[in-house]
Amino acid sequence: MSKFSYEQKLAAVRLYLAGQSSGSIIKEFQIAEYAELLFWVKQYQRHGPASLRPSKTKSQYSSEFKLNA
Secondary structure (H helix, E strand, O other), X not given: OOOOOHHHHHHHHHHHHOOOOHHHHHHHHOOOOHHHHHHHHHXXXXXXXXXXXXXXXXXXXOHHHHHHO
């Protein structure tokens, strides 16, 4: 599965919401599955365009915490 940039996801969602067929969007952006496009659309509708951005937070744990876990 390839990774998609924020701009690619946003463009695909906007095309879908504008009424373009999902099949043509999937071919144009080479999206592996229809469900992936629908997931982006639902995220966009529920949480806005910022939800399409990748999460950049990684939890850092101390070695003491790791040993206790």
